[in-house]
Structure formats: structure tokens, C-alpha cells
Amino acid sequence: MRAVDIIIQKRDKRELSREEIEFFIHGFVAGQIPDYQAAAFAMAVLLNGMTPAETTALTLAMAHSGQTLDLSQVVDIAVDKHSSGGVGDKTSISVMPMVAACGLPVGKMSGRGLGFTGGTLDKLESVPGYRCDLTTEEFKKQLKEKGIVLTGQSLDLAPADGKLYALRDVTGTVPSMPLIASSIMSKKIAAGAQAIVLDVKVGLGAFMQTLEEARVLADLMMDIGRLAGRKTVALLSDMNQPLGSAVGNALEMVEAIELLRGRAPRDYYEHCLHVAAHLLVLGGRAKNLQEGREMAQRSIEDGGALEKLRVLIQAQGGDVAYIDDIGRFERAKFIETVKSPRSGFVSQVHARLVGEAAAALGAGRAKKGDPIDRAVGFLIHKKVGDKVEAGEPLFEIHANDEKKLAEARTNVLSAYRFSDEFVPPLPLFYG
Amino acid sequence: MRAVDIIIQKRDKRELSREEIEFFIHGFVAGQIPDYQAAAFAMAVLLNGMTPAETTALTLAMAHSGQTLDLSQVVDIAVDKHSSGGVGDKTSISVMPMVAACGLPVGKMSGRGLGFTGGTLDKLESVPGYRCDLTTEEFKKQLKEKGIVLTGQSLDLAPADGKLYALRDVTGTVPSMPLIASSIMSKKIAAGAQAIVLDVKVGLGAFMQTLEEARVLADLMMDIGRLAGRKTVALLSDMNQPLGSAVGNALEMVEAIELLRGRAPRDYYEHCLHVAAHLLVLGGRAKNLQEGREMAQRSIEDGGALEKLRVLIQAQGGDVAYIDDIGRFERAKFIETVKSPRSGFVSQVHARLVGEAAAALGAGRAKKGDPIDRAVGFLIHKKVGDKVEAGEPLFEIHANDEKKLAEARTNVLSAYRFSDEFVPPLPLFYG
Numbered sequence: 003m004r005a006v007d008i009i010i011q012k013r014d015k016r017e018l019s020r021e022e023i024e025f026f027i028h029g030f031v032a033g034q035i036p037d038y039q040a041a042a043f044a045m046a047v048l049l050n051g052m053t054p055a056e057t058t059a060l061t062l063a064m065a066h067s068g069q070t071l072d073l074s075q076v077v078d079i080a081v082d083k084h085s086s087g088g089v090g091d092k093t094s095i096s097v098m099p100m101v102a103a104c105g106l107p108v109g110k111m112s113g114r115g116l117g118f119t120g121g122t123l124d125k126l127e128s129v130p131g132y133r134c135d136l137t138t139e140e141f142k143k144q145l146k147e148k149g150i151v152l153t154g155q156s157l158d159l160a161p162a163d164g165k166l167y168a169l170r171d172v173t174g175t176v177p178s179m180p181l182i183a184s185s186i187m188s189k190k191i192a193a194g195a196q197a198i199v200l201d202v203k204v205g206l207g208a209f210m211q212t213l214e215e216a217r218v219l220a221d222l223m224m225d226i227g228r229l230a231g232r233k234t235v236a237l238l239s240d241m242n243q244p245l246g247s248a249v250g251n252a253l254e255m256v257e258a259i260e261l262l263r264g265r266a267p268r269d270y271y272e273h274c275l276h277v278a279a280h281l282l283v284l285g286g287r288a289k290n291l292q293e294g295r296e297m298a299q300r301s302i303e304d305g306g307a308l309e310k311l312r313v314l315i316q317a318q319g320g321d322v323a324y325i326d327d328i329g330r331f332e333r334a335k336f337i338e339t340v341k342s343p344r345s346g347f348v349s350q351v352h353a354r355l356v357g358e359a360a361a362a363l364g365a366g367r368a369k370k371g372d373p374i375d376r377a378v379g380f381l382i383h384k385k386v387g388d389k390v391e392a393g394e395p396l397f398e399i400h401a402n403d404e405k406k407l408a409e410a411r412t413n414v415l416s417a418y419r420f421s422d423e424f425v426p427p428l429p430l431f432y433g
Numbered sequence: 434m435r436a437v438d439i440i441i442q443k444r445d446k447r448e449l450s451r452e453e454i455e456f457f458i459h460g461f462v463a464g465q466i467p468d469y470q471a472a473a474f475a476m477a478v479l480l481n482g483m484t485p486a487e488t489t490a491l492t493l494a495m496a497h498s499g500q501t502l503d504l505s506q507v508v509d510i511a512v513d514k515h516s517s518g519g520v521g522d523k524t525s526i527s528v529m530p531m532v533a534a535c536g537l538p539v540g541k542m543s544g545r546g547l548g549f550t551g552g553t554l555d556k557l558e559s560v561p562g563y564r565c566d567l568t569t570e571e572f573k574k575q576l577k578e579k580g581i582v583l584t585g586q587s588l589d590l591a592p593a594d595g596k597l598y599a600l601r602d603v604t605g606t607v608p609s610m611p612l613i614a615s616s617i618m619s620k621k622i623a624a625g626a627q628a629i630v631l632d633v634k635v636g637l638g639a640f641m642q643t644l645e646e647a648r649v650l651a652d653l654m655m656d657i658g659r660l661a662g663r664k665t666v667a668l669l670s671d672m673n674q675p676l677g678s679a680v681g682n683a684l685e686m687v688e689a690i691e692l693l694r695g696r697a698p699r700d701y702y703e704h705c706l707h708v709a710a711h712l713l714v715l716g717g718r719a720k721n722l723q724e725g726r727e728m729a730q731r732s733i734e735d736g737g738a739l740e741k742l743r744v745l746i747q748a749q750g751g752d753v754a755y756i757d758d759i760g761r762f763e764r765a766k767f768i769e770t771v772k773s774p775r776s777g778f779v780s781q782v783h784a785r786l787v788g789e790a791a792a793a794l795g796a797g798r799a800k801k802g803d804p805i806d807r808a809v810g811f812l813i814h815k816k817v818g819d820k821v822e823a824g825e826p827l828f829e830i831h832a833n834d835e836k837k838l839a840e841a842r843t844n845v846l847s848a849y850r851f852s853d854e855f856v857p858p859l860p861l862f863y864g
Contacts, residue, residue, distance in 0.1 A: 009605035013479065038472035042604035045476035048444065173473035174440035 027063035044175035052180035054225035064188035067162035071194035082195035089357035090244030095258035103306035109151035118357030128252035132320035197233040197284040205242035207353020243351040246270030250379010334400035350419035359413035387427030458494035475606035483611035485656035495619035498593035502625035513626035520788035521675030526689035534737035540582035549788030559683035563751035628664035628715035636673035638784020674782040677701030681810010765831035781850035790844035818858030
């Protein structure tokens with residue numbers, strides 16, 4: 003087998019076999035197939051596509067290109083959730099304690115924020131002492147004993163994906179459905195997931211801007227899940243405006259805690275119930291979504307979910323006092339409420355613009371490894387469909403620098419659009 | 434400007450500007466744009482195509498990526514010919530003395546054979562002493578004084594093409610019309626050609642297997658010539674069977690000399706007259722093809738062309754005695770005439786199979802730099818359309834090894850097809 007013949011086959015729109023895809027990926031990771039051949043291959047895949055069978059073979063080859071996590075001795079069924087990334091998406095921090103409180107153990111490896119999207123680890127670390135660097139053994143032990151883990155990636159999971167992604171980034175081969183889908187699914191499979199809830203974000207603040215592309219991606223990932231023997235559910239959720247109210251690390255952490263006390267914006271609450279219900283069904287704890295939803299609701303009402311969050315924070319070295327008293331979280335030096343410049347109905351709160359404004363305040367990083375400011379961000383008071391009077395509070399800025407505060411004011415105001423006519427609220431889910 | 438944005442533009446089927454193409458090619462040659470970006474770019478070009486304007490910009494960027502030859506002080510008009518490569522194609526060796534004898538100075542840089550196709554330099558070097566390594570100064574001096582030069586490439590012409598071709602070879606991006614056309618034309622332009630006759634071979638022994646693709650390539654190269662301000666004519670000539678009778682270096686050299694004495698197979702003679710006529714018209718020595726053809730014919734009849742060949746051989750250090758007495762050329766140890774296994778009409782003499790059989794005998798090389806055996810090869814006596822009786826001589830093998838002789842017998846016989854019905858001869862030109 004020769005790499006060039008595999009490229010030629012894809013160039014000529016012929017389907018590749020599992021053996022050919024494995025040969026290519028293994029050779030690429032081993033350094034036997036050079037970057038230039040992988041780049042030509044990626045461009046041929048982007049322009050000529052891949053069948054679900056080819057995409058599944060690619061996913062599994064990448065998943066098995068490095069270490070993998072085997073949770074079969076630790077839990078009955080290893081469930082995982084993946085969000086395609088957005089603004090104000092702190093779902094994991096609330097949902098995982100909810101499902102764990104319902105008796106479904108959940109262990110998850112999360113990432114950090116990049117660009118205008120936040121990362122779960124950055125939010126959790128606003129609790130002093132919280133460790134995101136558990137070893138594999140610590141991960142397994144905590145999952146078995148406490149039923150909940152939320153940490154960073156300790157293993158070298160799916161190194162082929164990391165290497166290929168870096169190459170795609172500089173060769174114009176990022177926006178390919180088979181390459182995106184296999185990238186996401188390979189990491190989940192390498193992390194030992196047997197059942198996966200995929201939250202595919204759609205809209206102005208998401209990678210997928212149209213419902214049509216989001217649906218294609220979701221269908222493809224479900225195909226991969228099915229062909230790879232993983233139970234998979236994909237949700238299409240709105241990311242035209244930020245999820246919930248808080249945008250920024252400590253602010254989002256507080257909102258995630260408050261949700262477990264039953265105090266949270268309606269959209270964020272509904273979103274969490276829906277994701278939790280799917281996880282409980284996939285994990286075999288609920289017979290159907292209605293039952294899963296009721297269980298999740300109850301876990302909040304009876305304090306079980308909040309208690310599980312306390313267990314998680316404590317197990318990973320965090321200061322539990324922060325959970326019991328959110329007043330302890332670091333606060334920014336300047337907090338300013340910005341009022342609505344006009345009356346009407348809010349018709350847009352552009353998610354990407356808000357995300358970029360938060361990053362500019364210091365909440366995000368331009369490149370891996372950059373430091374971030376956990377205290378800064380926004381509370382978005384008025385969202386799409388809300389009626390607002392001129393002078394009414396629209397949003398709140400938390401900043402540590404007066405110049406940046408002023409810039410943020412302009413930036414977030416420019417994310418807003420108003421209408422004189424009634425505007426219906428955005429749906430939470432599209433399917 | 435960023436390389437990745439140029440790749441993305443081509444990926445998305447948008448036309449590139451001259452500036453963008455120049456930026457990419459210059460960056461690539463300078464090593465600032467890595468191979469993996471060039472590979473992704475080449476695949477995007479192959480799959481999405483290029484307009485004639487883009488292809489011309491690419492050609493000129495490659496032509497000016499290194500040294501160029503300026504012949505404007507040496508000749509009135511620098512003419513050149515290019516053959517896309519075939520089996521038994523010794524045209525340059527006969528045609529250049531013909532046109533030089535008609536008063537049109539011609540200087541040409543040729544290449545060596547690779548795979549099943551022969552190279553002009555390898556054929557010329559069967560004359561002892563003949564030098565193919567003239568310096569640029571020697572080239573210009575000889576062209577001015579003698580009116581004829583045929584040597585190897587001394588300058589680093591179009592290095593971008595060499596670098597890109599090596600990359601295309603290993604990334605499955607060879608068969609792209611814009612990349613093939615720009616590769617050929619960039620070298621001609623760098624070598625100073627102002628008028629170019631392109632001999633595009635079509636058929637079983639050519640890179641272009643169908644008339645349709647050959648026509649597309651020819652049209653594209655004429656477009657480039659026009660847009661780059663070069664007079665360009667493209668001929669489509671048959672390469673289903675070998676051209677003429679001789680295949681193999683010394684055998685072909687002898688056939689090229691014999692043509693200038695008026696003793697040559699009809700197809701090869703007609704081919705040479707046609708190419709010479711076009712060169713004479715382009716070079717302004719003949720008013721039309723008919724006149725060019727008559728001038729070329731006269732150059733053979735009056736011995737002028739043969740004399741020009743003697744001038745060429747002598748000027749480049751070759752032993753002229755070989756031109757006057759072809760019996761001096763090195764002969765193979767074993768010469769065998771193979772007889773026809775049946776009566777009928779020859780319907781095929783598969784050019785690629787004959788070329789591969791010659792290479793197997795030692796006449797060709799598998800990779801650059803391999804040694805070759807100049808004496809071995811074939812004389813093809815019966816060609817498509819010829820009537821043949823069982824037992825009549827079909828072809829002659831010249832070999833230096835008995836085992837290889839036996840293999841060659843089988844190989845060339847397998848290139849033959851016969852028919853009971855009359856088969857018309859193959860046309861020499863398709864347009």
C-alpha cells in the first residue's frame with residue numbers, strides 16, 4: 003500500500019477501505035506519511051467528501067492512534083456529552099451533578115476556551131484549589147467512589163486528530179463535515195464513551211451557522227456512533243445569542259451553581275433539563291425523556307444536584323465554601339449597568355460579538371496558553387423577544403480596566419438589534 | 434497576504450489574481466510556503482481547475498522563479514519546439530538541422546529519457562564526444578555563429594516547476610491540465626522562446642490517452658502562449674504506435690541521420706516536414722505551411738540539412754565520422770528478426786508496450802541518473818495498416834543479453850494485434 007495511491011483514490015472519488023484509511027492514519031501519526039501527503043489527502047476529502055462508512059473508519063483509526071481510556075470496569079455504561087462550543091455555555095457544570103444525583107455516574111474530560119468560546123475547565127478553576135490535572139488512576143477511582151469527575155485531558159487521546167487538526171488549520175481544510183465529525187467523535191471514543199449526547203450549536207455564535215449544515219453534521223456523527231457501536235443522540239441548539247445570562251468564567255460558574263439552587267435564567271434551565279434527560283435515558287436510568295426530565299428537576303428541588311457539585315469540588319481539591327457562598331467569587335473592579343438606548347423589542351444579541359467582547363475584556367485567549375482574567379465578563383439582562391423601555395438595564399459589564407470597560411460597552415451595544423414590532427423569543431432547540 | 438487564504442480561495446472555486454499566484458509561487462520557491470500548503474493548493478487546483486488567465490499567471494510566475502535565458506541579442510526570433518514525449522520520437526534531431534539549413538537559427542535545451550519514453554540527449558550521446566553540458570555563454574555563441582545548438586539544461590530554469598513537480602508526483606496531483614500546461618510552458622518561456630511549436634502526443638504511448646484531453650491541453654497551452662505574448666502553435670500527433678521504425682538510442686540516432694539522406698520511414702518523414710514547416714512559418718522564414726514544407730524538403734534534397742547536422746555534431750565535440758558512416762555506431766551483441774505469427778493486417782503496435790520493452794532491454798531508465806545501454810532497441814518493420822504474411826519479418830530486436838532478448842520477443846509480440854479485415858493506417862496528425 004502506498005500513501006499516494008490512497009490520495010489518488012480519494013481524488014478520483016472512489017471509496018476507501020477501512021484498511022486503507024487505517025494505513026494512512028497510522029503512517030501519518032508514525033511520521034512515515036509526511037504532512038504534504040496528509041494535506042493533499044485532506045483537501046481531496048474536503049472537496050470530494052466521504053461516505054459514513056469511510057468517516058467511521060477514519061474516526062476509529064484516529065481514536066485508536068494513541069492511548070484510550072477503558073471505563074468498562076468502572077461503570078456500567080460510560081456516558082459523555084459534547085458541545086460544539088458557544089458563548090455562555092456552562093451546561094456541563096450544572097448537568098453533570100444533576101445526572102450524577104440521579105444515580106448515573108459521569109466522568110468527563112473537558113477543554114479550555116479558545117477565541118470567543120469559553121471552556122469548562124476555565125470556569126471551574128474560578129473555584130480556588132480546583133484541580134483539572136487528575137491522573138487516569140485518580141479519574142477512575144473518583145468516578146467509582148464519588149460518581150462524578152470533571153477534569154482536563156490527562157492521556158494523549160487521539161493524537162492523530164491533534165496532528166491532523168493542526169495541519170488542517172494551515173491548509174484551508176477545516177470546514178469539511180467528515181473531518182469535523184471524525185475529529186469530535188474520535189476524542190469521545192478514545193475517552194471511553196459508550197453513549198454520547200452531542201449538543202450541536204447553530205447560529206451566529208457557532209461554528210455551524212445554518213440549521214442545514216448543523217443537521218448534516220449531527221446526522222453524520224449519529225451515523226458514526228451507530229457504525230462504531232456507540233449509542234448517540236444529537237441535539238441542535240440555538241447559539242444566535244448567548245445561553246443564559248452570564249458570559250465570563252467566574253460569572254458563568256456562579257450561574258451554574260445558582261441553577262442548582264433553582265435560580266437561573268429560564269433558557270439555561272430548560273437547556274440543562276433537556277440535556278440531562280437525554281443523558282439519563284441513554285445511561286438507562288430513565289425510561290423516556292419525560293421521566294428523565296422529571297428526575298433531573300427533582301435533583302434540583304431536593305438539593306441532590308447541589309450536593310453532588312459539592313462532592314465534585316471537594317474531591318478535586320476546590321474550596322467548597324465558594325459553592326455555599328457565591329459572594330466569595332472574585333469580582334471585577336468595575337461593574338457597570340448599561341441601559342437601553344431605546345424602547346422596543348430585542349431582535350438580536352449577536353452571540354459571537356458578545357463572545358469576542360468578553361475575550362477582549364480578558365475572559366478569553368487568542369491562542370493556547372494565554373492567561374485569562376476569570377472575573378471579567380457580562381450579565382445579559384435582556385434577550386431576544388424581551389420588551390425593553392429606553393433607560394431600562396440591558397446588560398452589565400464586569401471589567402478590570404476602564405479603557406476596556408468603555409470598549410466593551412460599545413461592543414456589546416453593537417451586538418444588540420431592536421425592533422418596534424413584537425419579536426418572538428428564539429427557540430432553544432431545533433431538533 | 435497569507436498562503437492559507439489563497440488555498441481557501443481556490444478551494445472555494447474563486448479566481449485568483451496574478452498577485453496572489455505570484456505571492457504563492459515565490460513564497461514556495463523561497464521556502465517560506467511549506468510543502469504541505471503547496472500540496473493542498475495543488476489538490477485544490479486539480480479538483481477545481483484554473484482559468485486560462487490564472488494558468489498564465491502561474492506559468493509566468495514559475496518561468497520567472499529562477500534564471501532565464503535572453504536570446505534577443507542573439508537571434509531575430511527565438512523559436513522552440515516541445516514534444517510531450519513518446520516512443521521512437523527523434524524528431525528534434527532531424528528537424529532542427531532542416532530549419533537551420535533554411536536560415537532559421539535554432540537553439541534548444543532538451544531532456545533525458547525517463548520510464549518508457551526516450552530523451553533527445555541520450556540519442557545524441559550515442560555519437561562519441563558529443564557534449565550536452567554547454568554553458569549559457571557557449572550556447573549563445575554557438576547559436577550566433579553556427580545557427581544550431583542542441584544541449585542539456587545548463588541554467589536553473591523555472592525552479593518552481595521542478596520543486597512543484599516533485600511534490601505533485603507524491604501527492605497525486607500530476608494529471609491536472611493547468612498544472613501540466615504551466616509546467617511545459619514555464620520552461621519554454623524561461624528558456625527564452627518567443628515562438629513555440631508544441632507537439633502534443635495522443636494515444637496509447639502518450640500521457641494524453643484521448644484526443645479530447647489532448648485537445649484541451651493544446652488549447653490551454655495556446656491560450657497561455659497568447660496571453661503571455663508568445664506565438665504558439667500546437668499539433669496533435671499520433672502516439673498509438675511508435676513514430677518511425679527505430680526505438681532505442683543509437684538506432685534512433687541512425688534513423689534521424691538517415692532521414693536527412695532521404696532514407697526514412699514515411700510516417701517519420703511526414704511528421705518532420707510538418708513540424709519543420711510550422712517552425713519556419715513561426716520564425717518568419719516561410720510565408721505559409723506549403724512554402725515551409727517545400728523549403729524543408731529541399732533542405733534534405735540538397736544536403737543542406739545533413740550538413741547542418743555535421744556542423745552541430747562538430748561544434749559540440751562529437752565525432753563527425755559517425756554521421757558520414759552510420760556503420761560506426763555501436764551495435765548490440767544479439768540481433769534477431771522476429772517473424773509474423775500469422776497473416777493479416779496489423780491493427781495495433783501498442784506504443785507503451787514497445788517503449789516498456791525497450792526500457793526493459795536497457796534503453797531506458799526507471800529513475801533519474803540510472804545508466805542506459807545505447808545500442809539496444811527495436812526496428813519496427815510492420816506498422817498499423819500494413820498487410821503481413823505469416824513468416825514475414827515483423828520487427829528486429831537488438832539486445833546485449835540472451836535472456837532479455839527472449840523477454841523482448843514476447844513483450845513486443847504482445848504489443849501487436851492483427852485483423853483479417855483491412856485496417857487503415859493511423860493518421861499522423863489529428864489537428
